[in-house]
Amino acid sequence: MESFIKDYDKIIKKQRTLETNDPLDRLIAVVNEAKEKIRADPSSVTSSLAVLGKSIKTVSNGILEEQKEIQSSLSKYSKAIDKKFTADMMAAINPHAFDHKExxxxxxxAMHFIRQGNFEIGDTFAKETGLTVPDSMRHQFMEMFDIVAALKEDNLEPALQWATRHRSGLEKRSSTLEFxxxxxRYLQLLMGRQVQEAIAYARKNFAYFGNRHTQEIFRLMCSIIYMDHIKTSPYADLMAPNTNADIQHMFTRDFCSLIGLSCDSPLYVSVTVxxxxxxxxxxxxxxxKAKKTEWSQQQELPVEINLTDDTKFHxxxxxxxxxEQATEENPPMMMGCGHVICKESLQKLCRGSSNLRFKCPYCPQESMASQAKNVYF
Incomplete structure (x- = not known):
């Protein structure tokens, strides 16, 4: 990788050289110089234009040479990458993965377009492919994007109204969105120097959250003392610049959760994974390919794929x-001793007889297949 980094640095250096010595600026300077000569001595038009033509040709040739150099560097860099990374991505692709699943x-x-707020594109795609997007789903996401748009403009009222209507659902999920x-909103009033309005707002709305957010409410009320220089006070964290973006993300997550969907669309998650x-x-x-072997299992991968926490759902x-990984056809089963194995392994141990006693592979206790229970994660 070091060789690639060096080549990349060379390209950046040449690009910066071109930026500091802008070719267009040089051409403009040549033209302006000719204009000044003609303005000072109108009789020198012919000679000045001849000189201008030669100057433009010289500058243009210089520009072409500079462009050739940077293009040559880019071409060499691209070829070096192609030569080094020769992975054939098609070898890891199953061309029949979506057979009969169109x-x-x-x-x-279609749902990805809807969930991204591209309603017109989503409706057109659904129409052209013969799909029907439920009106209820479409209206829900239209409401979500309207509220997000208001949040971006620091208008909290639509989000507050939504959170109040769905208070019970949010509380079941231990969400802190409403608070x-x-x-x-309290901080907005305070920063707008509407101190009395902020205190009245706090009295009206913070009491409901007193048991769960006592310490934070104390800090919010004490921050009034430092209102004039809160950014350099012990309460500066209350004015964190990313607070609005965090609230938008929290709202989107909770909104999708309440309608039984993940925050990100399945298409985005699939591409990411x-x-x-x-x-x-x-x-x-x-x-x-080198060992001339094939993977025969259809329901699982022969290797473990390390995924980030935000792409793990169960x-x-x-x-x-x-x-082997458990499936619906081969679910996990808990034996009488409490140890868990898959159904196929259990059947092999009991030799197909539900009443035959066998020893657990992990402890001395004996069990029977009839005693085993399905385990759900």
Missing amino acids: NILRSTI KLHRQ GTQAMPTMIKMASIM SIFACPVSK
Whole structure:
């Protein structure tokens, strides 16, 4: 990678050289110089234009040479990257992954447009592919984007009204959105030097949250003392510049949660996960190709893919006996001793008989398949 970094630095250096010595500025200077000569001595038009033509040609040739140099550097850099990274991404792609699943893919794309606020594009795509986007879903996301747009303009009222209407649902999810909105509104009044209005607002709205946010409410009320220089006070964190963006994200997350959806669209998550998994998949494919082997399992990958926390949505159980990931057809089963293995492993241990006693693979206790219970994560 060091060689790539050096080549990249060379390109950046040449680009900066061009920026400091702007070719257009040089051409303008040549033209202005000719104009001044003609203005000072109108009889020198012919000679001045001849000199101007030569000067323009000289500057143009210089510009072309400079451009050739930077283009040559870019071309060499691109070829070096292509030569170094020769991974064949097609080897890690299953061309039949979406066979007979076209409607699912189209629906996912249409819903992605809706969830991004591109309602017109989403409706057009759905119409052209013969899909029907539920009006209720469309109206819900239209409401969400209207509220987000208001938050971007520091208008908290629509979000406060929504949070008040959905207070019970937010509390079930231990969300602090409603309090954060009231907190932000209080600070808006305080920064607008509407001290009495801020105190009245706090008395009206903070009492409901007193048991859960006592310390924070104390800090909010004490911050009035430092109103004139709060940014250099012990309460400067109350005026963090990213507070509004955090509230927008929190609102979007809670809004989607209340209608049973994740904060990010399935298409975005799928692309993100695919990008994270691609290097591992390419390496796996190259090893299998070299060894002339094929992966026979259809429901799981032969390697572990490390994903970020925001792309993990449910627990995964891998059988300690077979080392295979549990599926709906092969669910995890808890034996009488409390240890858990997959159903297929359990059937092998009991040899197909539900009343045959067998020893647990992890403790001395004996169990029977009839005693085993399904485990749900």
